[in-house]
Amino acid sequence: MATYIVLLGPPGAGKGTQAEILAGKINLAHISSGDLFRENIQNQTELGRLAKSYMDKGELVPDGVTIAMIRERISLQDCEGGAILDGFPRTPAQADALEKMLAEFGGQVNAVPYVTAEESILIERTGGRCSCRAHGHIYHKKFNPPKQPGVCDIDGSALYERDDDTVETVTKRIRVYFEQTMPLVAYYRQLGKLIEINGVQSVEQVTNDLLAALKK
Numbered sequence: 001m002a003t004y005i006v007l008l009g010p011p012g013a014g015k016g017t018q019a020e021i022l023a024g025k026i027n028l029a030h031i032s033s034g035d036l037f038r039e040n041i042q043n044q045t046e047l048g049r050l051a052k053s054y055m056d057k058g059e060l061v062p063d064g065v066t067i068a069m070i071r072e073r074i075s076l077q078d079c080e081g082g083a084i085l086d087g088f089p090r091t092p093a094q095a096d097a098l099e100k101m102l103a104e105f106g107g108q109v110n111a112v113p114y115v116t117a118e119e120s121i122l123i124e125r126t127g128g129r130c131s132c133r134a135h136g137h138i139y140h141k142k143f144n145p146p147k148q149p150g151v152c153d154i155d156g157s158a159l160y161e162r163d164d165d166t167v168e169t170v171t172k173r174i175r176v177y178f179e180q181t182m183p184l185v186a187y188y189r190q191l192g193k194l195i196e197i198n199g200v201q202s203v204e205q206v207t208n209d210l211l212a213a214l215k216k
């Protein structure tokens with residue numbers, strides 16, 4: 001049965017950073033709903049235009065289109081063994097839909113690491129973040145700077161700052177997270193799948209904690 005790991009945590013907790021590292025270490029596909037929306041925005045698709053109107057305000061994109069996008073992504077061949085889901089599900093309706101689609105594709109959610117950090121840290125991290133245009137590799141001006149400013153170490157593409165990383169929008173995203181995504185923490189805890197991970201440590205230490213917890 002295919003293995004799915006759902007990474008939960010507020011904006012800036014380090015989900016994307018850890019998902020990228022874990023995907024390499026445990027050989028699973030990495031699916032980031034935020035990156036899929038940003039790809040659609042860059043490619044000027046209809047979904048991208050719709051998603052941008054919500055993302056710029058720090059709100060969630062409606063469940064229907066988000067679920068359809070993830071379903072299409074999960075149906076691709078590289079997810080046969082499973083995937084690390086970064087940013088999905090984010091509402092109870094999305095969690096329900098995920099369960100149904102995994103039953104259909106022959107997979108299940110095995111573990112739900114919940115990466116935590118307090119609000120001041122989230123604001124500081126998102127404030128200095130830059131990401132690469134080509135593949136979404138993540139850097140931070142202070143905590144994880146690229147070797148050459150403005151250039152991705154891995155693929156050489158240009159780095160950019162996300163439109164939704166202003167203090168105002170991040171504050172709204174954190175509020176939306178507590179209102180709409182926090183119920184999933186209780187839901188997965190009740191299923192015995194939640195693993196709390198302290199996100200306020202070095203990137204390496206967070207990875208070590210995640211790997212140790214996933215082994216269990």
Ligand code: AP5
Pocket residue numbers: 009010011012013014015016017018033034035037054055056058059060061062066086087088089090094125126128129130138139140141143144164173199200201202203206
């Ligand atoms: P999305 O792109 O998913 O953003 P998010 O969940 O708000 O999370 P972030 O990407 O901001 O943070 P992260 O936890 O991945 O942290 P990162 O590793 O980058 O979603 C964006 C928008 O898309 C949403 O607001 C919504 O509109 C829409 N959307 C997406 N999914 C949706 C869904 N399912 N339903 C509806 N709408 C959806 O790290 C942050 C920074 O900190 C980086 O600079 C990094 O280098 C640095 N850093 C990471 N770890 C550490 C560490 N341990 N120490 C120091 N610095 C660190």
